[in-house]
Amino acid sequence: MKGLISLGAWFFDWLEAIGRAGIFLFQSLFRLPVRWGEAVNLLVRQLYSVGVLSLVIIIVSGTFIGMVLSLQGYSILAKFGSEDSVGQLLALSLLRELGPVVTALLFAGRAGSSLTAEIGLMKATEQLSSYEMMGVDPLRRVIAPRFIAGVICLPLLSMVFSAAGIIGGVLVSVGWLGVSDGSFWSLMQQSVYFDTDILNGLIKALVFAVAITWISVYQGYECVPTSEGIGKATTRTVVLGSLAVLALDFVLTAAMFGDF
Amino acid sequence: MRSKRAELLVGCFIVLGLAAFVYLAVQVSGLGFSSQKDTYQIVARFDDIGGLSERAKVTIAGVTVGSVDSISYDKDLYMAKVTMNIESDVKNIPDDSSIAILTSGLLGEKYLGISIGAEDRMLQNGDEIHDTQSALVLENLISQFLFNKTSGSDK
Numbered sequence: 001m002k003g004l005i006s007l008g009a010w011f012f013d014w015l016e017a018i019g020r021a022g023i024f025l026f027q028s029l030f031r032l033p034v035r036w037g038e039a040v041n042l043l044v045r046q047l048y049s050v051g052v053l054s055l056v057i058i059i060v061s062g063t064f065i066g067m068v069l070s071l072q073g074y075s076i077l078a079k080f081g082s083e084d085s086v087g088q089l090l091a092l093s094l095l096r097e098l099g100p101v102v103t104a105l106l107f108a109g110r111a112g113s114s115l116t117a118e119i120g121l122m123k124a125t126e127q128l129s130s131y132e133m134m135g136v137d138p139l140r141r142v143i144a145p146r147f148i149a150g151v152i153c154l155p156l157l158s159m160v161f162s163a164a165g166i167i168g169g170v171l172v173s174v175g176w177l178g179v180s181d182g183s184f185w186s187l188m189q190q191s192v193y194f195d196t197d198i199l200n201g202l203i204k205a206l207v208f209a210v211a212i213t214w215i216s217v218y219q220g221y222e223c224v225p226t227s228e229g230i231g232k233a234t235t236r237t238v239v240l241g242s243l244a245v246l247a248l249d250f251v252l253t254a255a256m257f258g259d260f
Numbered sequence: 261m262r263s264k265r266a267e268l269l270v271g272c273f274i275v276l277g278l279a280a281f282v283y284l285a286v287q288v289s290g291l292g293f294s295s296q297k298d299t300y301q302i303v304a305r306f307d308d309i310g311g312l313s314e315r316a317k318v319t320i321a322g323v324t325v326g327s328v329d330s331i332s333y334d335k336d337l338y339m340a341k342v343t344m345n346i347e348s349d350v351k352n353i354p355d356d357s358s359i360a361i362l363t364s365g366l367l368g369e370k371y372l373g374i375s376i377g378a379e380d381r382m383l384q385n386g387d388e389i390h391d392t393q394s395a396l397v398l399e400n401l402i403s404q405f406l407f408n409k410t411s412g413s414d415k
Binding site for chain 1: 266273274276281284285287288
């Protein structure tokens with residue numbers, strides 16, 4: 001009985017947290033910015049720290065994943081004598097799955113954790129409450145630009161990741177393993193469709209972006225303002241963000257590619 | 261001064277992201293900017309389309325000249341009705357041409373191949389090719405082969 005009560009209490013806590021996170025997001029997005037120029041300035045600073053600084057890890061890991069994918073794909077496809085279709089395998093798996101998902105996981109580790117830690121530290125050092133005292137809404141000055149920057153950056157990063165992966169795959173399969181250049185590209189172009197593959201990948205990345213940045217800014221804003229609390233909130237961001245990405249990916253894949 | 265540099269780098273980042281998108285669209289999916297060519301439609305009815313899908317290519321002499329627009333079931337004739345779009349440049353397909361469902365490679369995808377006839381009248385928009393050859397279904401081929409084998413051994 002006691003277990004049941006605590007389960008119920010936990011469930012209500014959970015519902016409440018989701019409600020709070022929803023109201024929090026709504027408030028930080030749908031209040032008008034202070035001044036247009038200042039809002040752009042804040043956004044640019046966040047785009048720099050969330051997007052530009054994540055670029056190196058995205059390009060490097062994209063290239064390596066493309067190289068590994070074509071190496072693995074080649075060794076299996078060569079058994080069936082169809083090593084020419086390695087380009088098809090590379091492009092479809094990068095655009096539909098690996099591009100958005102791996103980018104989102106890296107983004108949760110690289111940018112999401114730093115967003116949480118930054119906002120958490122602002123809360124611990126009482127910068128957020130001093131904003132309030134100055135009559136500035138911390139939600140629209142601190143949270144909104146970070147959220148919007150995350151939503152803009154992740155789809156762009158995912159495109160960069162896929163392109164880097166395909167270039168890496170071309171280097172390995174055409175440059176090293178000797179797959180014919182013409183059939184590599186023509187088989188790839190035959191099987192990849194702009195709307196079903198590239199646009200669906202972009203939609204996936206957009207959904208992941210909303211999920212991860214929402215979790216990161218909320219965890220930072222709601223964390224216990226001690227050094228231990230910030231550490232825990234950062235861990236929760238990475239764990240919850242990655243799990244959310246994987247679960248959402250299954251739902252989105254079933255909706256996009258599930259009808260045979 | 262620092263903010264100017266950040267703006268420049270953010271600009272580079274966004275341009276790089278959009279360039280990657282355009283690269284994927286043009287080079288990987290083969291999206292052409294003039295993909296909307298003028299086409300006209302012709303129809304063919306098959307006994308068995310055996311795995312032909314929409315957007316499959318239509319070829320003459322191995323060169324792609326169009327694609328399958330839609331596939332439906334004609335319940336009056338118990339046949340599959342395939343509608344295809346042919347590029348308007350290729351206006352000179354004779355009326356008595358024949359069309360077959362072919363397979364690229366042993367396990368590749370199905371496509372349509374038109375063999376040119378000898379008639380002077382050309383196919384117009386909405387016309388039908390009457391001489392059709394269905395897809396080779398591997399199971400039918402094997403069962404025919406086995407049937408011939410067993411009936412041969414009875415003699």
